Amino acid sequence: MSAPLLTLSGLHVTYRAHGVEVDAVRGVDLELRPGEVVALVGESGSGKSTTAQSVIGLLPAGGAVTAGSITFAGRELARAPERVLRGIRGAEIGFVPQDPNLALNPVKRIGEQVAEVLRVHGLAGRREAAELAVQILERAGLSHPRARARQYPHELSGGMKQRVLIGIALACRPKLVIADEPTSALDVTVQKRVLDHLQRLTAEDNTAVLLITHDLAVAADRADRIVVMRHGRVVESGSTAAVLGAPSQPYTRSLLAAAPSLSDGSLVGTRTLDDARELLRLEHIGKRFDLPGSREQTTAVDDVSLTVRRGRTYSLIGESGSGKSTLARIAMRLEDPDRGRVCFDGTDITRLRGRALRELRRRVQLVYQNPYASLDPRLRIDEVIAEPLRAFGIGDKAARQRRVAELLDQVALPAATARRRAAELSGGQRQRVAIARALALQPELLVLDEPVSALDVSVQDQILRLLVRLQQDLGLAYLFISHDFAVVRQISDEIGVLRRGRLVEQGPTAQVFDAPRHDYTRELIAAVPGRARTEVGR
Amino acid sequence: MTLLDVGPAPQPVEAPEYPADDRIRVRSRGQRLRGPLVAALRKPGLVASVLFLALVLGWALLPELFTDHDPLVGVPRDKLRPPGGEYLFGTDHLGRDVFSRVVYGTALSLQATAIAVAVGLFAGSAIGVVSGFVGGRVDEVIMRFVDVLLSIPGLLLSLAVVTVLGFGTVNVAIAVGVASVASFARLIRSDVLRTRTQTFVEAAAVCGVRRPAILWRHVLPHSVGSVLVLAALEFGTAILAVSSLSFLGFGAPPPAPEWGALVAEGRNYMVTAWWLTTLPGLVIALAVLSANRIARALDGLGWSR
Numbered sequence: 001m002s003a004p005l006l007t008l009s010g011l012h013v014t015y016r017a018h019g020v021e022v023d024a025v026r027g028v029d030l031e032l033r034p035g036e037v038v039a040l041v042g043e044s045g046s047g048k049s050t051t052a053q054s055v056i057g058l059l060p061a062g063g064a065v066t067a068g069s070i071t072f073a074g075r076e077l078a079r080a081p082e083r084v085l086r087g088i089r090g091a092e093i094g095f096v097p098q099d100p101n102l103a104l105n106p107v108k109r110i111g112e113q114v115a116e117v118l119r120v121h122g123l124a125g126r127r128e129a130a131e132l133a134v135q136i137l138e139r140a141g142l143s144h145p146r147a148r149a150r151q152y153p154h155e156l157s158g159g160m161k162q163r164v165l166i167g168i169a170l171a172c173r174p175k176l177v178i179a180d181e182p183t184s185a186l187d188v189t190v191q192k193r194v195l196d197h198l199q200r201l202t203a204e205d206n207t208a209v210l211l212i213t214h215d216l217a218v219a220a221d222r223a224d225r226i227v228v229m230r231h232g233r234v235v236e237s238g239s240t241a242a243v244l245g246a247p248s249q250p251y252t253r254s255l256l257a258a259a260p261s262l263s264d265g266s267l268v269g270t271r272t273l274d275d276a277r278e279l280l281r282l283e284h285i286g287k288r289f290d291l292p293g294s295r296e297q298t299t300a301v302d303d304v305s306l307t308v309r310r311g312r313t314y315s316l317i318g319e320s321g322s323g324k325s326t327l328a329r330i331a332m333r334l335e336d337p338d339r340g341r342v343c344f345d346g347t348d349i350t351r352l353r354g355r356a357l358r359e360l361r362r363r364v365q366l367v368y369q370n371p372y373a374s375l376d377p378r379l380r381i382d383e384v385i386a387e388p389l390r391a392f393g394i395g396d397k398a399a400r401q402r403r404v405a406e407l408l409d410q411v412a413l414p415a416a417t418a419r420r421r422a423a424e425l426s427g428g429q430r431q432r433v434a435i436a437r438a439l440a441l442q443p444e445l446l447v448l449d450e451p452v453s454a455l456d457v458s459v460q461d462q463i464l465r466l467l468v469r470l471q472q473d474l475g476l477a478y479l480f481i482s483h484d485f486a487v488v489r490q491i492s493d494e495i496g497v498l499r500r501g502r503l504v505e506q507g508p509t510a511q512v513f514d515a516p517r518h519d520y521t522r523e524l525i526a527a528v529p530g531r532a533r534t535e536v537g538r
Numbered sequence: 539m540t541l542l543d544v545g546p547a548p549q550p551v552e553a554p555e556y557p558a559d560d561r562i563r564v565r566s567r568g569q570r571l572r573g574p575l576v577a578a579l580r581k582p583g584l585v586a587s588v589l590f591l592a593l594v595l596g597w598a599l600l601p602e603l604f605t606d607h608d609p610l611v612g613v614p615r616d617k618l619r620p621p622g623g624e625y626l627f628g629t630d631h632l633g634r635d636v637f638s639r640v641v642y643g644t645a646l647s648l649q650a651t652a653i654a655v656a657v658g659l660f661a662g663s664a665i666g667v668v669s670g671f672v673g674g675r676v677d678e679v680i681m682r683f684v685d686v687l688l689s690i691p692g693l694l695l696s697l698a699v700v701t702v703l704g705f706g707t708v709n710v711a712i713a714v715g716v717a718s719v720a721s722f723a724r725l726i727r728s729d730v731l732r733t734r735t736q737t738f739v740e741a742a743a744v745c746g747v748r749r750p751a752i753l754w755r756h757v758l759p760h761s762v763g764s765v766l767v768l769a770a771l772e773f774g775t776a777i778l779a780v781s782s783l784s785f786l787g788f789g790a791p792p793p794a795p796e797w798g799a800l801v802a803e804g805r806n807y808m809v810t811a812w813w814l815t816t817l818p819g820l821v822i823a824l825a826v827l828s829a830n831r832i833a834r835a836l837d838g839l840g841w842s843r
């Protein structure tokens with residue numbers, strides 16, 4: 001066996017700010033051999049990104065390595081001076097950041113940004129670097145690399161930008177690449193292509209990869225070994241097959257159980273659709289938006305018709321930009337359609353205004369994607385949940401407090417939560433509060449706009465189960481928006497697949513999954529990560 | 539079943555039990571308080587500013603504690619004495635103690651300043667909030683009007699207003715306040731526009747909350763931070779503007795002391811009795827500097843967020 005390329009031993013990292021100290025990483029040991037792909041898996045706040053950032057000496061302000069050592073190719077990095085680290089970053093250790101939309105300089109051309117890495121490490125002169133940059137872009141899998149090199153980041157899609165960043169990370173042929181959630185900001189189909197490409201390039205050069213991810217399925221598909229982190233410690237590590245096939249720790253087992261995959265059964269079972277009366281019907285909805293700075297318009301939604309039935313779940317699935325959120329907002333009457341009709345419980349609500357529209361809010365409620373943005377940070381949780389009751393003047397103060405307690409109980413939050421503020425709660429708890437608020441008026445339809453995509457897998461699983469239970473108890477209908485086929489499969493009765501504003505396929509869940517009729521549906525299903533895990537698990 | 543009936547209470551979902559995250563240590567209250575206090579002591583300019591403004595406030599509230607001399611009745615024998623032990627800031631041509639005139643003048647000057655800032659803050663915020671929250675054509679019209687106000691130099695505008703309103707401390711204050719309405723309106727409008735598009739504001743509308751309630755409960759609390767900082771900054775500017783107008787003679791009629799008027803009275807003796815203009819002028823300058831220093835510190839504390 002070859003000598004390890006990167007060794008972390010007993011690594012401790014502490015953040016300090018405003019009188020609070022957080023030991024983000026507490027004694028992490030990790031080894032990475034040349035050419036090996038290791039996935040560092042954990043939920044948000046587990047310390048996985050901090051571990052990666054400490055390797056390249058780029059901890060955020062307030063963070064510092066307090067104990068332990070980081071050895072890379074025989075050199076100690078934990079206490080190395082900035083000058084030494086600068087020579088290693090980019091040249092020997094490449095870094096692929098999480099969000100490609102933030103990581104490129106918006107006022108410089110792509111080619112210059114790639115060439116910059118080569119120039120600062122003295123690997124090429126100005127003219128030579130420009131030529132090499134084009135080759136690197138080609139190698140990174142971009143079409144028309146010469147033209148791309150002359151473009152600015154805003155002219156490229158997210159997937160293309162991430163390829164550029166991978167190109168930059170690999171430009172100097174480093175021995176190690178650290179990829180921090182490289183695809184979590186991308187759509188599933190793009191995610192698959194980008195990861196495939198990263199895998200091929202690193203395999204060619206025998207580059208070691210430290211892949212940081214919250215997604216066990218991605219880790220299962222790509223890694224030789226998996227290291228599971230929790231609360232700043234390594235919980236379990238071993239070969240991918242061993243960790244996924246026979247996890248020794250309860251935490252790993254629960255993570256595995258929570259991760260949605262296509263092999264999981266449905267949480268709702270097969271319910272008949274015939275006896276359920278229709279509640280919401282969209283007929284031939286069309287919506288166009290003006291493009292800023294031009295006379296043209298884009299079509300967000302094009303001739304979509306669908307029906308949501310009482311007590312059932314209709315899921316809309318599609319990639320970003322497919323028009324699914326616009327459709328949800330039209331159904332909520334937050335956006336007006338250009339064409340078509342919205343009918344709720346037999347009445348046309350397309351042109352409802354003022355008082356009538358406000359009355360509709362009692363019957364249709366919305367849960368937003370991001371629970372960090374949808375709760376007013378200045379209000380206490382009981383004020384947040386009681387807000388709809390207050391708005392409609394329901395009950396007196398004491399009655400509203402009783403209802404808040406009951407709603408908190410329904411979403412399985414402790415009663416003491418009422419006295420706290422949103423900032424003190426975790427993402428999952430906040431989403432429960434948002435659901436409680438949506439339930440306060442006892443609506444008949446909940447529109448759920450990606451309600452779990454901002455949450456960790458184990459929390460995601462809890463919220464999905466909560467939604468299913470609430471649906472059974474209260475007879476709610478759901479219009480569920482998602483980009484994740486694995487999630488949709490678990491909770492839907494019917495599925496509609498949206499692509500560029502058009503509904504390319506819709507039907508009962510089993511039919512769409514087992515016998516997809518449209519190529520795009522097949523492509524979406526194939527792109528869901530976790531195939532390897534399904535095979536290992538069997 | 540009415541809305542407040544207790545529904546079926548479902549079993550809480552059992553959360554898996556693992557050791558809780560115990561990585562966070564919060565320092566004790568004493569340790570936490572020590573931090574900002576020590577930090578403040580490292581900024582002597584800020585400490586001096588706070589002390590000076592506290593002194594000036596004391597002058598305004600209880601002037602008789604700080605001086606024994608009468609601000610209005612002079613001792614003709616002691617006229618035009620230079621600063622010394624008996625008369626801290628010297629005396630004027632009527633033998634009145636300049637220091638006690640400064641001390642007794644503080645109340646009028648500060649009162650005018652406070653009114654000026656309040657007029658700017660409330661009128662400006664009201665205009666800006668309406669403009670930002672209603673939007674559309676209303677916003678267009680109000681903002682063009684604000685553009686016009688902003689294009690007129692502040693002091694000139696104040697002069698015009700005070701000429702219309704007539705003389706007197708309160709009128710001077712209103713005139714100064716009107717001149718700052720435009721900048722308050724512009725600032726809070728931009729914050730309201732930003733807050734208005736936040737998800738939780740739309741979430742409130744989805745819950746059926748009416749627009750005035752949304753404005754009051756959700757938009758305003760998130761928008762007032764930066765205008766409060768501007769109000770603190772405006773304090774310094776307003777002291778200066780009020781003093782300027784009273785220097786020009788628009789303020790309280792003589793012999794009532796007022797900071798700007800004191801400087802004006804000393805103009806004729808500039809060569810022979812420098813203290814008549816210099817010392818009241820110095821007090822004005824120090825008050826403006828202190829107010830600005832404190833406003834900057836408040837901004838740094840994150841008030842604008």
